[in-house]
Amino acid sequence: MSTDVKTPPPASQATEQRPSANGIKLPIYMDNHATTQLDPRVLEEMLPYFMEKFGNAASRNHPFGWAAEEAVELSRERIAKLIGATAKEIIFTSGATESDNLAIKGVAEMYREKGNHIITAVTEHKAVLDTCKHLEKGGFRVTYMPVQKDGLVDLEDLKRAMDDKTILVTIMAANNEIGVVQPLAEIGKLCRERGVIFHTDAVQAIGKIPVDVNKMNIDVASITGHKLYGPKGVGALYVRRKNPRVQLVPLIDGGGHERGMRSGTLNVPGIVGLGKACEIAMQDMPQESVKISGLRDRLRDKIMGRLDETYINGSMEQRLPGNLNISFAYVEGESLLMGINDIAVSSGSACTSATLEPSYVLKALGTGDDLAHSSIRFGIGRFNTEAEVDYVADRVIETVERLRELSPLYEMAKEGVDLKSVKWAGEAH
Amino acid sequence: MSYSDKVIDHYNHPRNVGSMDKSSADVGTGLVGAPECGDVMKLQIKVNPETSVIEDAKFKTFGCGSAIASSSLATEWVKGKTIDEALAIKNTEIVKELALPPVKIHCSVLAEDAIRAAIGDWKKKQEATKPVAVQAAH
Numbered sequence: 025m026s027t028d029v030k031t032p033p034p035a036s037q038a039t040e041q042r043p044s045a046n047g048i049k050l051p052i053y054m055d056n057h058a059t060t061q062l063d064p065r066v067l068e069e070m071l072p073y074f075m076e077k078f079g080n081a082a083s084r085n086h087p088f089g090w091a092a093e094e095a096v097e098l099s100r101e102r103i104a105k106l107i108g109a110t111a112k113e114i115i116f117t118s119g120a121t122e123s124d125n126l127a128i129k130g131v132a133e134m135y136r137e138k139g140n141h142i143i144t145a146v147t148e149h150k151a152v153l154d155t156c157k158h159l160e161k162g163g164f165r166v167t168y169m170p171v172q173k174d175g176l177v178d179l180e181d182l183k184r185a186m187d188d189k190t191i192l193v194t195i196m197a198a199n200n201e202i203g204v205v206q207p208l209a210e211i212g213k214l215c216r217e218r219g220v221i222f223h224t225d226a227v228q229a230i231g232k233i234p235v236d237v238n239k240m241n242i243d244v245a246s247i248t249g250h251k252l253y254g255p256k257g258v259g260a261l262y263v264r265r266k267n268p269r270v271q272l273v274p275l276i277d278g279g280g281h282e283r284g285m286r287s288g289t290l291n292v293p294g295i296v297g298l299g300k301a302c303e304i305a306m307q308d309m310p311q312e313s314v315k316i317s318g319l320r321d322r323l324r325d326k327i328m329g330r331l332d333e334t335y336i337n338g339s340m341e342q343r344l345p346g347n348l349n350i351s352f353a354y355v356e357g358e359s360l361l362m363g364i365n366d367i368a369v370s371s372g373s374a375c376t377s378a379t380l381e382p383s384y385v386l387k388a389l390g391t392g393d394d395l396a397h398s399s400i401r402f403g404i405g406r407f408n409t410e411a412e413v414d415y416v417a418d419r420v421i422e423t424v425e426r427l428r429e430l431s432p433l434y435e436m437a438k439e440g441v442d443l444k445s446v447k448w449a450g451e452a453h
Numbered sequence: 454m455s456y457s458d459k460v461i462d463h464y465n466h467p468r469n470v471g472s473m474d475k476s477s478a479d480v481g482t483g484l485v486g487a488p489e490c491g492d493v494m495k496l497q498i499k500v501n502p503e504t505s506v507i508e509d510a511k512f513k514t515f516g517c518g519s520a521i522a523s524s525s526l527a528t529e530w531v532k533g534k535t536i537d538e539a540l541a542i543k544n545t546e547i548v549k550e551l552a553l554p555p556v557k558i559h560c561s562v563l564a565e566d567a568i569r570a571a572i573g574d575w576k577k578k579q580e581a582t583k584p585v586a587v588q589a590a591h
Binding site for chain 1: 456460461464467470472484485486487488489490491492493495513514515516517518520521566570
């Protein structure tokens with residue numbers, strides 16, 4: 025890792041990268057939907073707020089507090105600017121899960137007298153799905169909309185799902201597994217016409233693709249720092265202040281910070297980092313998205329040009345620039361990860377879980393369990409290079425070929441056996 | 454998750470990968486698991502009909518590293534054993550040898566199932582091909 029910041033390296037680095045023959049460092053990190061490396065420019069901006077400028081942003085009567093408050097307000101502006109909002113509409117939280125909880129529970133409780141119906145989609149993040157499930161126990165009615173084969177919600181389904189008790193639609197901007205980007209503007213328009221609040225979990229999208237809360241009629245949006253090269257443990261929630269003004273019942277009571285919606289002393293260094301990350305994203309997005317989608321397409325073309333029976337999960341058109349999710353038929357995902365253990369990616373297989381259920385997102389697209397078990401998510405980010413992409417492609421191809429030679433399913437398919445018609449002995453496993 | 458050195462060794466250098474002619478009377482084939490569950494094992498044995506000794510074993514596995522290692526180990530262990538000795542192999546021995554964690558025990562169960570299925574298939578073939586001979590012996 026190279027940074028310009030003059031800090032001593034940590035004593036031990038579990039993930040220390042080793043140089044490899046062709047100049048690239050191993051292991052390669054290509055799991056940028058899970059988290060991203062902090063941008064050195066972000067770290068530099070944060071550092072003074074740990075020691076020199078350590079004040080509490082709520083301290084109103086001395087310069088320590090003023091310096092912290094000033095930094096927090098600058099961050100608010102930077103975040104707001106990235107999504108076309110105003111600074112006063114940004115509330116700081118501890119991250120995406122809290123933002124989703126605050127948005128959904130806060131709206132549900134505030135507007136309960138107006139209605140008790142919430143609409144979401146089956147491919148949402150667990151932070152949204154589990155929050156909705158929690159509300160169901162409290163008497164709310166939740167519609168979990170299916171998605172189409174490409175991962176996108178059907179706007180006609182959404183229209184049909186809405187009734188006079190609907191108070192909230194919560195649909196993510198971009199999916200964390202397959203990167204598909206939902207039709208936010210169309211969903212926002214439908215919600216606005218019917219006077220329904222529209223919340224979007226935008227943690228994967230913000231900083232990667234343009235999100236404009238006014239053009240898209242978004243009322244509440246969840247943001248997190250660590251998905252866009254900012255720090256972990258800090259997030260934000262955009263809450264619309266006018267046309268319409270959205271109000272939330274807080275989850276955390278206390279000193280009345282953040283306009284009463286989120287009490288608790290502000291995480292000033294984290295907030296400074298989140299603000300800086302948003303500023304960088306805004307400046308770099310036009311070039312960066314072209315570069316990253318170019319790398320992503322290069323990876324796809326190399327892999328799919330060499331291997332037959334590989335399938336892309338989710339729409340290729342409506343998709344984050346850095347996401348590629350591929351199923352490699354006849355090869356189990358976890359064994360593939362084991363073969364490419366010098367590359368950090370994720371699998372849709374879940375052979376370690378008690379239920380052995382593969383990704384619910386892939387299943388929602390209609391992908392069979394067998395192909396869901398065979399999927400790999402590549403998340404290309406700001407710090408990936410062309411040389412890394414080429415290395416990853418070569419390693420994936422060589423490992424899939426090796427595992428297919430080992431796969432009874434591949435052998436049967438080559439012999440012309442229709443795997444769907446086989447009566448499998450171990451269905452109970 | 455982290456794997457034991459033995460699992461990694463079997464994954465990187467699987468023993469006895471391949472296929473035998475499943476229509477041959479001396480070959481027993483076991484195919485267990487299901488693609489939907491993320492594990493399918495095919496284990497084949499070639500048995501000497503005179504001695505009931507397993508002279509060769511081959512496998513192919515679709516599954517995680519532990520499933521590959523369990524079936525690879527199973528082929529090593531059955532080779533040279535008689536049918537009865539091979540039937541005595543327990544999944545718990547595979548768990549112990551490969552240091553499988555609790556979430557991977559099903560891989561060893563599947564390997565035991567594969568051994569039994571292969572032997573079962575061979576026995577069925579023996580009965581089908583030699584009914585007269587068996588009767589004559591009584």
